[in-house]
Amino acid sequence: MKLEKIETKTLRERVYDQLKSLIVSGHILPGQSITLRALAKDFGVSVIPVREALFQLESEGIVVIENNRSIRVNVLTPQEMEEAYRIRLLLEPWAAERACENRPEDAVLRVKRILDEMQAAIGNPKRYILKNSEYHFAVYSYSNSPLLLGLIERLWCRIGPYLIIHTKVEDLVKVQKPHQDIFRAFAKRDTVAIRDAVRTDLEEGARFIVSHLSALSEGVP
Numbered sequence: 001m002k003l004e005k006i007e008t009k010t011l012r013e014r015v016y017d018q019l020k021s022l023i024v025s026g027h028i029l030p031g032q033s034i035t036l037r038a039l040a041k042d043f044g045v046s047v048i049p050v051r052e053a054l055f056q057l058e059s060e061g062i063v064v065i066e067n068n069r070s071i072r073v074n075v076l077t078p079q080e081m082e083e084a085y086r087i088r089l090l091l092e093p094w095a096a097e098r099a100c101e102n103r104p105e106d107a108v109l110r111v112k113r114i115l116d117e118m119q120a121a122i123g124n125p126k127r128y129i130l131k132n133s134e135y136h137f138a139v140y141s142y143s144n145s146p147l148l149l150g151l152i153e154r155l156w157c158r159i160g161p162y163l164i165i166h167t168k169v170e171d172l173v174k175v176q177k178p179h180q181d182i183f184r185a186f187a188k189r190d191t192v193a194i195r196d197a198v199r200t201d202l203e204e205g206a207r208f209i210v211s212h213l214s215a216l217s218e219g220v221p
Contacts, residue, residue, distance in 0.1 A: 015043055016053035020157055023062060023073055025130055026164035030075045039071075062157045076158060078213040084155050085206035091152050092136070092202060093195040096182065098143035100191045107142055108187045114138050115183050119176065125167045133160060135179065139186055159209070166212050175204055 009017075019039075022028045036054070040047045054071055057063045065071050076084070099107075118131035133156060140149055178201035185194035 010049075011045060012049040012052040012056075015045065015049045016056055018043065019053055019057060020062070020153075023157055024133060024160035026126065026161045028073050028161075029165065030073045030161050033070050033072045035070060057157075060154050060157070062154070073161065074158070076162065076213070078210050081159065081162070081213055082206065082210050084158055085202060085210070088152070088155055088202050089199060091148060091155075092140065093198045095140040095143040095145065095148050095152060096186070096194045096198045097191040098145060098148075099139050099141070100186055100189045100194050102144050103142040103186070103189075111135070111138050111183060111186060115179060118179070122172050122176075123169060125169060125172060126164050128172055129160070129164045129167055132163075132179075139182065162209055162213070163205070166209060171208060175201065178204065 019028075028034060036047050036050055039054075040050045043050060054063060054065060058065050061074055063071050064074050114131065114135045118128060118135050121127040121131050137149070137153075137156075140152060143149065178197050181197035182194055182201065184190075185197055
């Protein structure tokens with residue numbers, strides 16, 4: 001007898017996941033205002049699960065709720081963005097190292113498929129950045145550490161929209177090697193190499209996005 005898989009997530013959790021996805025993918029931009037009722041209407045639910053999901057996102061610093069009605073995605077200063085990257089440099093190489101140690105054999109093909117899809121999207125920066133997120137989390141998912149993944153995911157919610165807004169095709173051409181190095185180390189279970197590759201990838205990203213935000217804050221186009 002084949003049983004249907006039981007949905008264990010609550011309505012609030014499903015709304016929370018969808019809101020995070022909209023933010024990370026740049027469909028809701030930093031500083032953009034949205035309303036509780038408009039979100040509830042778009043999701044086809046009452047305002048209660050939306051409000052609960054937004055309260056959780058606010059506690060994580062991802063959104064700001066103003067007068068209990070108007071909501072906007074939090075804006076990061078260059079200093080906050082730099083801090084977020086410094087924390088990522090502590091967490092993500094560790095997650096990648098654990099993933100190398102714990103991954104099953106079939107993980108290599110899955111991660112390689114996502115890497116190929118990401119590289120095929122180099123002419124489409126928005127799709128590339130979304131695939132980049134999928135690629136990193138595909139690797140980190142084998143760390144077998146839900147708490148660690150949750151912390152990393154919160155940071156990606158803060159920085160993801162900025163990558164989508166500011167990244168151009170010419171920027172992507174420069175960052176291919178670290179992603180390939182991450183995969184090679186993952187396939188070989190080389191924990192030292194994957195830590196170094198993840199650090200290089202994050203450091204290159206930090207230099208780009210922090211300098212870009214700093215220029216904008218100083219009024220440089």
